[in-house]
Amino acid sequence: MSEGIYLDNNATTMVDPKVVDAMMPYFTEQFGNPSSMHSFGDKVGRALKQARKQIQQLIGAEHDSEIVFTSCGTESDSTAILSALKAQPDRKKIITTNVEHPAVLALCDYLKKEGYKIHHLHVDEKGRLDLEEYEELLDSRTAVVSVMWANNETGTIFPVEKMAEMAHEKGVMFHTDAVQAVGKIPIDLKATKIDLLSISGHKLHAPKGIGVLYLRRGTRFRPLLRGGHQERGRRAGTENTASIVGLGKAAELALESIEHENTFVKSLRDRLEKGILEAIPNCFVTGDPDNRLPNTCNIAFEYIEGESILLMINKMGIAASSGSACTSGSLEPSHVMRAMDIPYTAAHGSVRFSLSRYNTLAEIDKVIEVMPAIVANLRKMSPYWGENGPVENPEEAFAPVYN
Amino acid sequence: MWDYSDTLKEHFFEPRNAGAIEDANAVGDVGSISCGDALRLTLKVNPETEVIEQAGFQTFGCGSAIASSSALTEIIKGKTVDEALTVSNQDIADFLDGMPPEKMHCSVMGREALQAAVANFRGEEWSDDHEEGALICKCFAIDAVMIEETVRANELRTVEEVTNYTKAGGGCSSCHEGIEEILTQVWAEKGEAIDFSQPSQPVTQPKPYAMTGFQRMKKIETTIEAIRPQLQRDHGDIELVDIDGRTIYVNMLGACKGCQLEAQTLAGVQQQLMEALGEFIKVVPASMRPQAEGAAS
Ligand SMILES: Cc1ncc(COP(=O)(O)O)c(C=O)c1O
Numbered sequence: 001m002s003e004g005i006y007l008d009n010n011a012t013t014m015v016d017p018k019v020v021d022a023m024m025p026y027f028t029e030q031f032g033n034p035s036s037m038h039s040f041g042d043k044v045g046r047a048l049k050q051a052r053k054q055i056q057q058l059i060g061a062e063h064d065s066e067i068v069f070t071s072c073g074t075e076s077d078s079t080a081i082l083s084a085l086k087a088q089p090d091r092k093k094i095i096t097t098n099v100e101h102p103a104v105l106a107l108c109d110y111l112k113k114e115g116y117k118i119h120h121l122h123v124d125e126k127g128r129l130d131l132e133e134y135e136e137l138l139d140s141r142t143a144v145v146s147v148m149w150a151n152n153e154t155g156t157i158f159p160v161e162k163m164a165e166m167a168h169e170k171g172v173m174f175h176t177d178a179v180q181a182v183g184k185i186p187i188d189l190k191a192t193k194i195d196l197l198s199i200s201g202h203k204l205h206a207p208k209g210i211g212v213l214y215l216r217r218g219t220r221f222r223p224l225l226r227g228g229h230q231e232r233g234r235r236a237g238t239e240n241t242a243s244i245v246g247l248g249k250a251a252e253l254a255l256e257s258i259e260h261e262n263t264f265v266k267s268l269r270d271r272l273e274k275g276i277l278e279a280i281p282n283c284f285v286t287g288d289p290d291n292r293l294p295n296t297c298n299i300a301f302e303y304i305e306g307e308s309i310l311l312m313i314n315k316m317g318i319a320a321s322s323g324s325a326c327t328s329g330s331l332e333p334s335h336v337m338r339a340m341d342i343p344y345t346a347a348h349g350s351v352r353f354s355l356s357r358y359n360t361l362a363e364i365d366k367v368i369e370v371m372p373a374i375v376a377n378l379r380k381m382s383p384y385w386g387e388n389g390p391v392e393n394p395e396e397a398f399a400p401v402y403n
Numbered sequence: 404m405w406d407y408s409d410t411l412k413e414h415f416f417e418p419r420n421a422g423a424i425e426d427a428n429a430v431g432d433v434g435s436i437s438c439g440d441a442l443r444l445t446l447k448v449n450p451e452t453e454v455i456e457q458a459g460f461q462t463f464g465c466g467s468a469i470a471s472s473s474a475l476t477e478i479i480k481g482k483t484v485d486e487a488l489t490v491s492n493q494d495i496a497d498f499l500d501g502m503p504p505e506k507m508h509c510s511v512m513g514r515e516a517l518q519a520a521v522a523n524f525r526g527e528e529w530s531d532d533h534e535e536g537a538l539i540c541k542c543f544a545i546d547a548v549m550i551e552e553t554v555r556a557n558e559l560r561t562v563e564e565v566t567n568y569t570k571a572g573g574g575c576s577s578c579h580e581g582i583e584e585i586l587t588q589v590w591a592e593k594g595e596a597i598d599f600s601q602p603s604q605p606v607t608q609p610k611p612y613a614m615t616g617f618q619r620m621k622k623i624e625t626t627i628e629a630i631r632p633q634l635q636r637d638h639g640d641i642e643l644v645d646i647d648g649r650t651i652y653v654n655m656l657g658a659c660k661g662c663q664l665e666a667q668t669l670a671g672v673q674q675q676l677m678e679a680l681g682e683f684i685k686v687v688p689a690s691m692r693p694q695a696e697g698a699a700s
Contacts, residue, residue: 305464308415345463348463383462
């Protein structure tokens, strides 16, 4: 992979070599079970403690015991939402948004079948929430609000701190899926009213298959997995020690480079975006450009389809992702694009570039250089595109018989 | 990343016949904008011989949509209109050395564009009656609309029956939850709840009366006749060849012939025959019939 240009860091990230180094001993000589009484387990136990502290610092948690290790972001999301329901059996309502990750959306769809009432907050054309709609929905029947901190497709940031305050005032639990936000923007949980927060290791240069659920002290909680006393009984199962140590190290590194992320990485992202918008006609940024993660830009290329673009750029060694239906094998383009009412002819052509601190200026310039020809080439094949631009009234000029 | 064949990739990166034919006399526009595919096929057909002399495509779509458009134009060039109409989705997929099941609708689109273009050439109106739903069974590429229609038409109640009728769920079985959901929904509309925790109905016990040999033969024949439309939908067919006691010999035709799902389809036919006859029988390809008489197959 080191050969290619990797701009798909919202999908997953490379494990930082320093993280790998930190983990290695925990596969071999430090193989002990942290619960054991003997010295084999003892050292591992202390390593976990340190990792907990490192994560506590990254997210500004008040206590290190508020950090619960899980197996992934999805588990953290499920644990948080199901716990809120189990702990408050009389509350049958959940408030979430239209643009959550499937880790939340699919669970909510399932809960709906079980009889829970799910309210999906709408977003406007820039992917922003309407806090008045939210305010009206908050009531004593609401078990939990689950709203993502930053959107994985567009990078758009939601005002979760404010929303948590609003929930708190009405006595409603607040969960945020911060999988995309943690490590990319500064977070100080002790200064907020957020009760539950999900983290996934592989989005911040730690391995896949490790996550964290932040659980504010005093929040009523019911575990998803019961069994041993690991994680103070809140998440049973022998700890994934090497990965926890890795996540701790990754958290430390993320905290060190958060400034860099919001200056250097952001400037690369801006350069990429500007370069593409200037060189290519009929494309636009989706989401809220004024309020988003420093590493993400999502551009919709009209009248061509995202998977085709990805295949073309992949041939040049460039990795990105798309909200087109075809990349996921579903029939609908990304629910995030649909929620923002992006027309189908553009939604299918949306491409997400997500950077990391490993990207270089040269890489970005290379992408800016190759994109125009690729887009032009695909447009030449498109029935919506004429000699020098979209055909007049594209939607009328080409009005196929639809399935 | 999709597991695309090299041929498919080659047709994507180096598409044949991309662009519109200038003086086309047959144009077919089809698509499904929600699933992100749309295709305009332009043909130049010789009005005398009805031979397709030139074919061009313009596609808004993914890698396999572009590749299957390219393949389609290559396949039909030089064919007469009538010959071209016999090209099946499977032919297009085969030309590209296969296609992931999630992508089969791309080849369907190519075929429909062809039908639309031919209709245009003949001055007819083409309307599409094919509706596409979310893919449920990935092993056999069966979508929700297909399952729902079959459940309604045949009043199916169990996952097993759905598998017998549509093949869906007959592979890895991961989609059984999805099939149960469709069954639940269809029957809920009729005001009935289905309890999947009950074991599915065993094969019907032999009926108290015995059929005569002639009645039995007739029954086998009509049962197979009833199965045919379903196979024809997939561009296949079945033919009854012989009945030898409890062994029933059939020929699989068209797309069913030699297809990977042949065994699956035979099992489905067998199941339906057993239900109709109320006895245990075996359905076997005619090629396995003892050929003592030297009968033509
Ligand atoms: C916003 C968001 N939530 C949850 C997840 C799921 O995380 P994981 O893959 O660790 O289960 C992801 C990553 O795909 C994500 O982007």
